[in-house]
Every structure is written in C-alpha cells, then in structure tokens.
Amino acid sequence: MLRYSLLTAGLLLGTSALAAPAGDLPLMPWPASVERPAKQGALVLNNHLSISVSGDDLDDAVGRLRQRIALQTGWTLQPQADNPPNATIAITIAQKVDPLPKLDSDERYTLTIDANGVKIAANTRFGALRAMETLLQLIQNGTENTSLPWVTIADSPRFPWRGLLLDSARHFVPLDDIKRQIDGMAAAKLNVLHWHLTDDQGWRFTSKRYPRLTQLASDGLYYTDAQMREIVRYATARGIRVVPEIDMPGHASAIAVAYPELLSAPGPYAMERHWGVLKPVLDPTKPATYAFAEAMVSELAAIFPDAYLHIGGDEVDDTQWKNNPAIQQFMHEHQLADSHALQAYFNRKLETILEKHHRQMVGWDEIFHPDLPKSILIQSWQGQDALGDVAKQGYKGILSTGFYLDQPQYTAYHYRNEIVPQGLNNVDVIADNDSAQSWAFTLPRLKGSPLEGSFTLIKGEGKWRGFIDFKGKSRRAVQDIDWRSDRQVSFRVDTWMGETRPVITINDDKISGYFLLGNVRYPISGARLDDVPKGIAPVVPDASQQANLLGGEAALWAENVVAPVLDIKLWPRAFAVAERLWSAQDVNDSDNMYARLQAIDSWSAVSVGLQQHSQQQVQFTRLANNADTVPLHILAQAIEPAQYYTRQHLKFQAGNYHQFEPLNRFADALTAESSTVRQMNQWANRLVSDAEDSASAGALRHVFNRWQNNTSDALALCESNYQLKAMKPVVQEVDKLASIGLRLTDLVARQGTLDDEEIAAIQRELDNAAQVQDEVVIAAVYPLEKLLRATANR
Template sequence: MTYFLRLLMCVLCVTGTAIAKPPLLMPMPASVTNLDGQLQLTSSHLSVYLDEKYRSSSKLLFENAAFLKNFTSVTWQDKRSAQLKLEVAAWLDDIPRLDIDESYQLIISTEAITLKSQTQFGMLRGFATLNQLLFSAKTPYQLNAMTINDTPTYPWRGLLFDGVRHFLPISDVKRTLRGLASAKMNVFHWHLTDDQGWRVALKSYPKLHQVASDGLFYTAEEIKDVVAYAASLGIRVVPEFDVPGHASSIVLAYPELGSGTRLDGIERRWGVFRPLLDPSNPNVYRFVEDVVKELTALFPDHYLHIGGDEIDDRDWQENTQIQLFMAKHKLSDTHALHAYFNQRVANILAKYNRKMIGWDEVLHPNLPKQTLVQSWRGHHSLAAIQEAGFDGLLSSGFYIDQPQWTSYHYRNHPEPIKSKTLSAKEVINHSAFTLTRLKGSSVNGKVTVFRDTQSLLAALVSIEGKGRFITDQVLQTEHGFELLIDTWMGPTKIFVGKTKSDRPAFVGNTPYEMQSEPENKLSLRALNNALQDEQGKDKSGRVLGGEATLWAELLTTESLDTRLWPRLYAIAERFWSSKTQVDERDMYRRLAVMDEFALLHGGKHKQQFSARLKTLLDDNVTQDEIAKLLKFSEFIEPAHYYTLHHLAYLRNEYHYGAPLDKLVDVLPVESLMLREFDYSVDDYMQTCSKSLETSLQLQVDEWRDFIKHNKRLIERITEWQNPYLQIEHALWSKEPQLIINNNGTVAQLVASLNRYKKALKICSSIT
C-alpha cells in the first residue's frame, strides 16, 4: 500500500482525535447505518441461501459475480444456517431494461449477511457493495456490522465505448464491462460505426466490414456473447450506428448511398468530413431498415443510437437532386432535411420496437416525443432538450478520453443542484473576452461581474454558442477579477481587468492565450433579466442520467484503462448517488482506494503505464528504477481538455497512422499525491498548526531529496528532461513561480507549491 493511500485511509484529524468516516465505497449508498460488532468470514467457503426456484436462473450471474470470487468455494445452504441470505422478490428476464428496480438492502450482522432486493439486478448492485467492503476491510474477511439502504438516482448510467477510431478487441470490452459492474454502471453504449471504419459484420451489406474495416470488426457471435456477458453483470448494451453523417465508411463501401463526395479508401484522419447519406434516395431508407433489422437481432435493448451529429451539409447544398427534393417536401433548409431524415429513421426503428437516441443535433419539434436526445454540447443544450419536452442524457463534462481532474466531473450534475436564486444589486464590471484555442475557432464571450443582494461577488458569463454560466467563484484583485467556471472544456479560470488584459486563461492545468477588454456596463435591469431567465427555465422533459464518453482517436488497447480508472468511479457516483453527495475531499479519499480496487476487475491502468516506461528504457532497467520513475510521474499531469489532440493536429499527427508511443499518452490523468498535498495546505492555512507545517515541510524536503538524487535516471526519459528542470526550479525557489505555458505537464505542481508558499507567509504573519 502506497504512502499516499495509507495517508488517505487514516482517520485522525489534525489534533489526533478520531473522526467517524463513511465507508470506503464508491458510489456512496443512499444511507448507511453503522451497528455494533463485526462479521468474520473466511476465504475458504461461503454458504449461500437463495430460493430454489431461482437457483437455476442464477447460474450465469453467479459465474460472473466478482463478489463470490473472493471465496474458494460457494455452496447452497438453508436459510437458517447460510452466511449470505439472498432474498429476491422477483426474478426478471435475463436482459436488463431501462427503469428496472436496482434497489437493495444490505444487512450485515455479527452472524450473517442478508441482501434483499426486488430483482436480481438489485442483488448484483448489492454484490458490488459487498465486494468493495471486503476489499477495504482492515482485517481480511471481517465486515463491520451495518445496514445499507440503496437505490440509484438515475436509471441510465453509461459509458460510450468507441471501438471504431482504434479497434478495441473483445478482451478490452469484457474487461471494461467488469469494471462498469463494479461501479454500478448499467449501460454499455457501443459506438460501432464512424468515418474511420465499420466494426460490425452484417449479412445484408457485407462490403461494410469487408471494405471499410481493415479486417478489424466484431462478428455476430462475438456481439451476442458480449450482450449475454453484459446482461449477467446487469448491464444493457446499446449499439450506435452513425447516420446520416460520420458516414465515410458507408459511402466508401456503397457510394450509391452518398450525397456526392466519393472516396478512394478508408478515412485515416480524425475530424468531421463531408460524406453524408442522401435523404432523397429511397435506397438509403432501405439500407437503414436492413441494418436496423440485423442490429435488433443482435442487440435486444429497446434503444438504438443513430448518432446524427456533426453534419457537414455542403454535399446536400450542392446536390441538385437533393435541393429539388427539399423544395418538393417544403423543407426550408438542411436542418429541416436532417429532421425529415430522422423522422423516417425513427419510424423504421418503431417498426422493430426500438426507440431512437441521437446526439444534440437531432433535436427538432417534429421528432417523435419518445426520442431520447444525448447532449455532448453542454448543459445549455440539455436544457433546450428538456424545454422541448424530450428526455435527455448528459455527456458534456464526462469526456474521459480527455484528461480532466476528477473533481470537475464530480461537480457536473446531470441536473444541476438548485442553489439560491441570485439577483444583482450592483454591476461592477462588464468585459468581452476571446480565448484562443490551438485548433478550431476561438471561444468568445462576455463577463458581467456583480454584487448580489448579500453584497457577495458573483459573475454571469455568456459564451457564444455555449449558453450562460453563473458563478460565485469570483476573486477581486488589484487589477481586476479572477473567476472560475466549469465549462464544457473543463474548470476554466479567466481574468477580466479594469483595463485591457492579455493575462492567460487556464483550462484545468493548461494555460491558453486570452484577451479581455472592458465594455460599457449592462444595466442592472438587463442583468437581472438575464439571471432570472437563466435560473427559471421551464423544463418538461426528464433527465434519465448520463454517459461518460471514451472516444478513441488517441486511445489504443495499450492505453485504454489509463483514461478509465479510477475516474469512472467518481462519475458513477454522480449518476448513482444522491445529489447532496458533493464532498470533493471525501471523494478523493475514496478514489485513492478505488485506484487500487479497480485492479481486482482486471483494470490495467497501472500496468499500461509501467509497460510504456519499460519500452522507453533499455533492457537493463531494474524494478527499483521503474518504481522511482513511477514516483516521478506523480509530479506531472497531461495537459487538460483537447490540448493533446490539438498538439497532435499541429504536428500533422492527427490521424490513424500517428504513433501513440509517448509517455503522455498513458500518463495518469491526475496526480492524487498533489491533490492530497493541496488539502493539507488548506488545513494548514486554516489552522496554522505547527505540526502540519512540519509535516508539509518534510514532504517538500522529501520531494527535493528525491529529485536531487534521481536526476540521471529521470533524464534518461527524453520526454521528461524539460519537466525535470521545471520541477527542480519550482521546488528550490523561495518565491511563487509563474506558471508558464508548458502544455500543463508541471502546472499543477507549480500551483500546489505556490499555495504552500502563500500559506507559509500568511501563517508567519499571524504568529
């Protein structure tokens, strides 16, 4: 067990007094009641009671239940003498559905465990909790007596898994499913087609996988096996085949279905491309129906995702036949044409007893109301989906292919917590800003800083195309205002001054160029109208939950897990647990445990990073040297948001053939060591405790000693030579350091040390 994990699991406060801590579970259950005593089990055997009429149905579930694999043997027993008593009210069909009852009650006494649930799927969620309790037990196989009552907040708790951009084999799929089950997730959204490939073998259109897959695809037999395996874990499998856009693979295999652009080979670049299906061609709808017919035979879930996003409409605009079709059907623009296409597709899906899911762009008043719309654009888009009366899912803010701090995902509620309604009594500053990205258009917006009715600072931030954000995280400085908002990019820190400013913005740990300039102030009435409009929207559609997304432009089977774990446990908690579960510090305490727990289910996040380290060194590298390099990696983080994507684009490496062989490609997304250091600095700043000051100084001294004595080893990694020098300078400098544009690699360490130096000054001035 690492020093950091031991520190987090400690239950002593600064003064040494014991504090009761919640159990080390993630997601956190709805309620936990501690009881007196413990139950002692053994690894050799577990006796289980289940009503005999359910025992044959339970075979597959028990074979794949991770909890039961803690024991050498598991046997049936009568209810009176069983160690684990399973009381399931009703055994449903093998395939889970939306809105099934996943609640459970877990009673651990000094004599036995009783797990009660309405369905077998609730039983599986109880198994997941038991597995975590066993893992974190201080004494092996000893469980504290307690009662847990638990039920999910949202019925849809998913992960989008992109097996297209880089093909991810079935072994990756099943390993990921086991991890999802351990986090009580219940939807595996399988992205199967896109511009860069068609990954499912179909009999009706065989050229799709023969011509447009490089021979890398999932067979019907493999898919059926995955669906059954997922069901045994209580997970639904929802397929996505993308139409009418992201259709390069379709147009390559069957060009007669396209709207104009022809292709000579598989699309190797990443991005948005011109090929679209032709909505005026009757054969396109025949194609869609044939594909749907085969997919519904493979995927029994009632939902089928049709993509529908990122339409480049140039082919539709330039195709005479399509323009005539639009005129005939009185379709005013390509948005209306897209809606017409989606209506036809929705009718086809209904014929096969399927409901349609699409991304934001499918939203249109003429869509069937049972359509489920998934937001990748942001909360403003999800609000529009609800206002239009459609049910929605949130994915914006849960893009885990992007490096982001876990706390950012944790604050990202599918339905934001309703706080007090803010209104302004004074407008202080109104500025325009432009944030320049490395690729794509700039982010333009307005900031209005105001004092609310309690004389506290707050701000309204309006961003073109992305809606409005209200924040009370506003700090007044000598030259202006620094504010923090959670945007679709990540936790975004921007500065607006009393005069024109070019102070950089930060997206997470990564600086971006930004210019801001004051403008004439909004009137108080206009500001309050905007605040009221933003906080008082009427929404009739419900939010079913959300999905984390794992897009695979920069992911391969060698790096997959480094983006999944442990962050996905915190996102799972956001979907499962109460909205009031918001303590970020306690989340990180438990996340450190989940970082190790994920290994039980085959998580390879640590193995993948170690393997990459070894490939960059000679064969004589020792385990001790690898351990030291792993320790050094805790000082750095990959750049946040899409910075790695944008840098690859600027290097002309944003394509399938680009090597993903750098350490940054598998570097852990977040330094949990630095996060805990920051929390200790916060404690010190509040208490100015001498013991904490000594502890923090010892930590910094340890870091300095480590850096000093391992320079030669660390600089064997070419990629780390510059970060090493920056870290060395930051550790020995007595004054706070400017965080330079280094693509985020050492920005968090510099920020942490600056906080520490600030705390030392504050406390020294007090004493």
C-alpha cells in the same frame, strides 16, 4: 503498482473527518441510506463462508461473487453445497423476472450485516446484483482478521439510465478489453454499454447484406455476429444493457469507401485516417439509402435485444447536400427549408424503420426536431441548456457533456456536473447598493475560432459574487472569487471546456492574464465594459419536466485512446460519474469523494481486475527500456497530461491528428490528474492558514526531497529512449521547482516574507514551468504558487 493496499485505503477512510451525507465507508456510488448501529461491530469472515439464493436463479453470479471474495482475501474458499442452510450471505429475491435488463428494471435492494450474517433482499435479480457489488466493497482486511462492518443499507438509483460509451470505431477494442470494462461498469453500478461501432475511420461489425463494409472499411478489425452476441450475453449476466450505435447520415466516410453510391457526392473515396468533422454524408433522397438503413437496423436488432438503438446523427457537414442539385431540388419539392429539416426528413423515415423492428431511436442533439415523435431519446453533447430545452418540450434526454472521460479532467469537475440544469439563483440581479464591474475578453485557442465573452464581478454587503457570459451560451455563476491584490483577481467556473479558473490582471481599463482550462493556461486579453451586458438565461425545466431527464453517460471517445491504455483513461474517474448518476444530488462533497475514490481505485484493481495500474506499469516499463521504472513513477507525481482538448489541438497544429499518430508518450501513460499534486494543494492550504502545521510542512518537504533525489535517475531514462527525450526539460524543471518548494515551505513555516523583486523572479520561474511541454503540464506549479503568495508582505 497500487499506491495503497486495500487495508491502508480503508484505514485512511476510517480516520478521516468526512462530510455528510456521504460517510466514511469505502463505498462508491454512495447508497441512498446507510445506517451504522450505535454499538459498532464487525462480522468476521473466514474461508468457510457460504452463499444462498432464493426466489430467482442468478446463474453464475454466485460463482463470480465467491471468486472475487477469494481475490480480495487471498483465500481458497471451502466448497459449498447448493443453497446451504444458515448461509453466511443469504440473498432473497422477491420475484423472478426476465434476465434481460430494461430501462425500468427494478434495481432497489437492502443489505444488512450484523452478528448473524449478511442478508440481501431485492425485488429482482438486478437489485441483488447491485447489492453484491456493495457487499464486496465493504470487505476489510484488518489488523487481526477479514470482516464486514455492521451496517444497514437501503439503496436505489437516482436515474435509470447510467451509461458508458466505448468507441471501437476510431481505434478497435478487443473483446477481452470490452469485457473488463463491463466488469468495471457493474462494479460502479453503471447499466448501459453504449457501443459506438461505426465512424469515419472504421466500420466495426459484419453485415451479411453489405459485406464490403468490413472488407474495405475496417482494416480487418471488426466484430462478428457471434462476438457481439457474446458481449450482449456477458453484459446481460451483470445487469447491463447494450445499446449499439451506427452513425447516420454523417460520419459516413467508412460507408463511402464501401458503397459510394449511397453518398451525396460521387467521390472517389479512400479510407479516412484523420480525425474531425468530415464531408461524406448519406443521400437522404435515394431509396437505396433507406434499404441500407433497413438492413443495418434489421441485422443489429437480431443481435442486440435492447429496446433502444442509437443512430448517431451528430456533426453533419451539409456541404455535399448544398452542392448537389438533385438534393436541393428534392428539398424544394418537399418544402424542406434547410439542412436541419432535411436531416429531420431522413430521421422520420429512419424512425419508421426502427419502429418496424420494435426499436426506439436514440441520437445526439442534432436529431432533436419537433417533427419526430416524443418516443425518441436525445443524448446531449451540447450541454445542459440543450438538454433543458429537450425536457421542456416533452422529449426524453440524457447528458454526456461534462462526462467526456477521453478528456483529461479533474475528477471533481465530472463530479460537480449536475444532470438537471441549474438556475442562477438571482446572482445576476444587481441591487441599488451593489457595485458591479464588467470586462470583455478574447481567448484564442489552438484550434478553431477564439472564444469571446465577458465576466461581471459584483460586490454587495461585503461579499463578492459574479457571472460569466460566453458568446452564444447561457450565463453561468462563478465561484471562489479571490482578489489576490487590487489588480489581480481569480475565480472558478465549470464550463464545457472543464474546470475554468481565470487569473486576470487589471491595468486601468485593460485586462490581461490567462484562463486556466483544467491545468493549461490560455492567454486572454480584454477591456472594461461601460455597462453590464445582457446575457442568455439558462434553460431550466420545471419539476414535472425534469422527469424527462433519464440520466447520463460517460463517454470515452478513442482519438487519443488505444486498448493498452484504455483503463488508465477510464478508471477510477468513471466511479465518480457513476456516483453522480446513482446517488442523491446532495452527495456532492469532493473531498469526501476523493477519499472514497482512493479506496475504490485499489479495490477495483484487486476485486474487479481493472488495469489502470498495471497498464501504467507496462507503459513505464516500455519507456524505461526495461530498466527500473521507479524514477518515472516519481516524476509522474508532479505531472499531468495537458487537459481540455489541448493534446488533440497540438496534434492538429503539428499535422499529427490522425489514426496512426503513436500514442506512446509519457503523457499517454499518465492518469488524468496527479493525486500527489492534489494532496500538495491541501498541505499548502493548511500551512498557509496555520504556519505551525508541522505535519503539512513535513509532507511537502518529503515530496520535494524525493523529486530532487530522483532527478539524475529520471534524466538517465530520458537519454535511454528517444520517446522520452522530450521529457528532459520537464525533469529539469521539476528539479528547479523542488528547490523552490523547499525554500518556500521553510519561509511559510517560519512566517518569513520575500520582497516584491524576489516574488516576481520566482513567479517568472513558475510561469515558465507551467507551459505545456510534450503534451504534459507540471501541475506542481499551482501548490507552489499558493506558497509564494503567502510570502508577500502582509
């Protein structure tokens, strides 16, 4: 179900006041240069349009372009001759190149639309392919005709490596679903499919030399050579590289089932069904281990032509190494000081094998070691500091921290995630006339040890600034410091856990409250510090070292993702990540991004065939027992899946953190964030700042009335399906919140106030509603809190 038609989305963009440097065209990623003529006009299209290509053969790309224009317009296009003269869309390619995309492929293009037609000019086929996606995003079905706006675009990417990791190991992904994601990647100008093919829970490709891998460790779900070649062909035609990943030496439980003799402990081993960091690890001292690695590299190199091959290398549990006397003796004889040195020994041997097959090594942070050559590429899940250290030491790196799309997170959080590590800009330099206060805190988590750290708030020259220190991590500046009262303060900081908003209450020298990790409250406690703590400075490479940062990858790990909800988890958020990797660093206005993302969300469902809306409709239909799904769509407006890793940790606590845990809850059908709640926050902000803003007040009332009118129908659906029963209290809470919202909206609109006792009572209701229930959060609590604070006596 599309929330808006393409026409409506386009009109919304055209009438919005949007900030530079990105403008009001429905484009994502935003191009490097966009120029509109002083006298704006449009090129009217009809079903006689034609396309010509000169300079190179784009294979079936022209046919795909015509097909998608037909989808966007609803036309049946008139047949055209090959390369017709005076074509509506003329594509000129300067040089013919190998159609196999490479790291240094030239993706530059210019696109000109005026009264004379459309002209695309590119140095190579890759620039032409990117230009065609931009062109498709510009097609507008207007009130009188279908047209393209007059515009001149000159475009090129900021980073050459713009990837997406798909995990087929945890939950198998059928070929058609992978192809659809490749289409989405092409539309977003992403150019690397990182295909995670092996892990503890499954080996997903055939091996001629080691057939037991799929016979014993795949549950019959794997890809044949022909199928993998088909994915390479499909991606190549769209200008996308495919980099396969086999995980070594850790994450080896599947190998252990098939070939236990390669492991560092004798077993026996059974198929691993639980998620987590597990103990099976290859034995780096055995020649048979390297024969296995040689076979895997050889077989993959024959299928995947890309210059890079990913060897994993992350999260190695060294228990088996430490408990194996032969391995310990080997380390002593080879002067290997610790397990990291042993893994580096393994990787040096593996790098030699890769070099033999003309492949370069990619691996996660843990492979980084000075004994390895500078030709390796480090993919960082540990963050900008780790990546900054990689760049400073002359190694190439790409970033995935902050781009984990398997985590439900606000799109703005991913959008703010900068590849190049940032400094503190002296925010922690305390001058003589500054007043600083520092507080230690402890934050228990649902899984793992508590987080400890401190934050410091500084008042200087009438303004507040501050920073936060998590134990063992570098210092970060905080934003949006808001003293809600003399005893309560809030601020924002982006962390590896997502958007983090502490709400701290001060009682003498003690603090309480919570850290809002995304949309989930994690209670904290702490005390005042006598002195400002010494922190760890961020690792910031200099300008020349920053050239070692090649880009980044979004990651969609599959512990909580199965094919029927794949698109819901990935799109449209991946477009925002793609923009961070393609567009200029100063294209960073989140409101502008959300306005364009709304249009792209609808466009991608029509033009690209992405299924984020249709998959949700299917899931809601299942949950509604084939009844009317409208009540679930309305309920979803108020609700978001619990963010950060909250859902995984709750499953872990319940003993359900495994491969067969059903992903069939209401939470699984939800997008990462509610666009309605985001709009409500904007309306609440406007109403609080201007009580006479009747439009915002009316919009809020409309939403609250809709929720109240939906309650009985939503409760009936909860009774009809056991999978929805746990949502019944959530529906009842949403009904209560709607009543509170109507009252608060009216109070703020007439500048009324509540006494402290009433405010405290309503706050208790909101606090209760904010708790996680059945892995979801009623995110509507937060705009209501803004309205509530506005009713306090000023």
